[in-house]
Amino acid sequence: MQKAAIEKNNEAIAAQLAPVGRETVQDRVYSELRRALIGGLFEPSQVLTIRGLADALVTSTMPVREALGRLITEKALEALPNRSVRVPPITLERLDDLLRARILIEGEAIALAAARMGPRQIATIETILGEWDEMRALKHKKDVDREVTLNQSFHFEIYRSCGSAVLIPMIESLWLQSGPCIRVAIYAFSEAGEVDTAQYHRRIVTALATQDAQSARESLVADISRPFTFLRSKLQAVAAKDQT
Amino acid sequence: MQKAAIEKNNEAIAAQLAPVGRETVQDRVYSELRRALIGGLFEPSQVLTIRGLADALVTSTMPVREALGRLITEKALEALPNRSVRVPPITLERLDDLLRARILIEGEAIALAAARMGPRQIATIETILGEWDEMRALKHKKDVDREVTLNQSFHFEIYRSCGSAVLIPMIESLWLQSGPCIRVAIYAFSEAGEVDTAQYHRRIVTALATQDAQSARESLVADISRPFTFLRSKLQAVAAKDQT
DNA sequence: TCAAAGCAAGTGTGATCACAAATCAATAAT
DNA sequence: ATTATTGATTTGTGATCACACTTGCTTTGA
Numbered sequence: 301m302q303k304a305a306i307e308k309n310n311e312a313i314a315a316q317l318a319p320v321g322r323e324t325v326q327d328r329v330y331s332e333l334r335r336a337l338i339g340g341l342f343e344p345s346q347v348l349t350i351r352g353l354a355d356a357l358v359t360s361t362m363p364v365r366e367a368l369g370r371l372i373t374e375k376a377l378e379a380l381p382n383r384s385v386r387v388p389p390i391t392l393e394r395l396d397d398l399l400r401a402r403i404l405i406e407g408e409a410i411a412l413a414a415a416r417m418g419p420r421q422i423a424t425i426e427t428i429l430g431e432w433d434e435m436r437a438l439k440h441k442k443d444v445d446r447e448v449t450l451n452q453s454f455h456f457e458i459y460r461s462c463g464s465a466v467l468i469p470m471i472e473s474l475w476l477q478s479g480p481c482i483r484v485a486i487y488a489f490s491e492a493g494e495v496d497t498a499q500y501h502r503r504i505v506t507a508l509a510t511q512d513a514q515s516a517r518e519s520l521v522a523d524i525s526r527p528f529t530f531l532r533s534k535l536q537a538v539a540a541k542d543q544t
Numbered sequence: 545m546q547k548a549a550i551e552k553n554n555e556a557i558a559a560q561l562a563p564v565g566r567e568t569v570q571d572r573v574y575s576e577l578r579r580a581l582i583g584g585l586f587e588p589s590q591v592l593t594i595r596g597l598a599d600a601l602v603t604s605t606m607p608v609r610e611a612l613g614r615l616i617t618e619k620a621l622e623a624l625p626n627r628s629v630r631v632p633p634i635t636l637e638r639l640d641d642l643l644r645a646r647i648l649i650e651g652e653a654i655a656l657a658a659a660r661m662g663p664r665q666i667a668t669i670e671t672i673l674g675e676w677d678e679m680r681a682l683k684h685k686k687d688v689d690r691e692v693t694l695n696q697s698f699h700f701e702i703y704r705s706c707g708s709a710v711l712i713p714m715i716e717s718l719w720l721q722s723g724p725c726i727r728v729a730i731y732a733f734s735e736a737g738e739v740d741t742a743q744y745h746r747r748i749v750t751a752l753a754t755q756d757a758q759s760a761r762e763s764l765v766a767d768i769s770r771p772f773t774f775l776r777s778k779l780q781a782v783a784a785k786d787q788t
Numbered sequence: 789t790c791a792a793a794g795c796a797a798g799t800g801t802g803a804t805c806a807c808a809a810a811t812c813a814a815t816a817a818t
Numbered sequence: 819a820t821t822a823t824t825g826a827t828t829t830g831t832g833a834t835c836a837c838a839c840t841t842g843c844t845t846t847g848a
Contacts, residue, residue: 373614
């Protein structure tokens with residue numbers, strides 16, 4: 301009887317430590333790679349090796365190969381005929397393709413969210429906006445990582461309110477695919493006298509606060525289009541120079 | 545020297561057998577499971593075991609677990625907290641969610657395709673339509689599998705013409721997710737005096753042939769909405785009966 | 789000097805094993 | 819008769835090994 305009590309107690313403790321289903325190593329590796337991809341820590345065309353990543357993440361090859369396989373099916377990575385895997389290179393077509401898909405799907409998501417966001421959710425994204433302002437206030441060091449993270453939080457806090465369990469994973473896949481490109485654009489922004497992202501986000505917030513789905517969609521499109529069009533012109537310039 | 549010649553010959557033979565990158569077992573298992581899922585061979589809420597599938601497909605557990613992982617990230621399968629995996633159950637919300645996403649994305653894809661399909665592509669889908677008619681002509685046996693396959697070929701031949709490498713994988717993911725539901729609907733159709741699917745497809749073809757994107761989109765929406773609304777009413781009836 | 793053959797290191801893939809957690813069955817206790 | 823406990827089977831996960839293929843470099847031959 302006492303043994304049972306102890307076990308029961310252990311169960312309770314375990315439940316607190318891991319509320320639902322202990323996190324597996326594979327999942328840890330997977331989200332680690334996801335973060336790296338969305339954050340643009342890998343550059344386009346970079347090839348990844350299973351054993352290399354396994355060493356870097358201090359595990360065996362097993363969880364890594366499974367995580368890579370999952371990322372490949374999401375098109376976040378690309379399987380070459382050599383059976384090696386790399387992060388997809390940037391091309392003009394792919395850039396336009398990605399932007400069009402993001403406008404379509406994220407636009408729909410925010411339109412849905414506009415009708416469903418309560419004061420609670422509005423407050424949350426305003427908080428994120430506030431953190432952004434703080435960061436900009438002490439701009440002595442350009443914390444690109446934090447910038448990316450806050451931007452991601454802002455957008456996904458909105459998308460979470462759209463109430464669609466189907467659209468959200470698709471948006472995540474799109475971010476995974478455009479992550480490496482975006483990072484390049486952000487660096488380019490820094491050099492080319494960047495426009496304040498916060499003002500775009502503010503327009504989105506006011507649109508959402510007034511439940512104006514149409515305006516929210518347009519503001520969002522303007523926001524996510526910026527780095528794409530920027531990168532696009534840059535790529536075209538490079539292409540033109542190559543041709544001479 | 546002769547050894548080299550023999551090797552060269554072997555290479556030539558191998559090249560004919562596998563033009564580019566030998567197909568791996570994992571890929572075979574993956575596409576096998578995909579076909580089964582889209583075809584609705586698994587029923588909603590059914591749980592799948594790695595060793596069970598490995599036995600059924602006559603391989604080790606290795607390729608199966610990798611394929612399952614990939615299908616889980618596509619939301620074609622669901623990972624339970626028990627760490628077991630099942631095909632997602634049907635709910636009213638999920639049904640509406642899936643249909644909305646399919647209308648959004650497949651609608652966009654066909655609108656894009658309308659401007660890009662040449663006589664060659666039109667001829668291809670008309671051929672598929674012809675095969676459908678043949679099948680219906682000798683309707684002595686209801687070949688649901690063939691019906692599903694032809695329907696899939698028809699739609700994806702169109703989507704392939706949209707020219708978007710981003711949208712197509714998303715559509716595949718959506719078909720993967722709605723596959724199990726659709727099969728249920730098709731069976732229900734068979735019992736409830738089915739409407740001819742071919743007439744919906746014919747409207748789509750004429751719209752595409754005249755490059756009428758708007759009409760093509762509307763016809764497509766009508767086509768893919770049918771099984772969903774049918775299943776929806778059926779589910780509601782069941783829910784109402786459960787409540788009494 | 790240069791090209792081709794050969795070798796060696798590295799890589800992905802599949803199979804197998806070890807282990808922990810979960811599931812189920814049967815037994816025991818109330 | 820019903821519930822709780824124990825034990826056995828099954829299952830997912832991670833590690834390791836074996837093998838085939840690729841890649842890059844060295845060495846050999848012209």
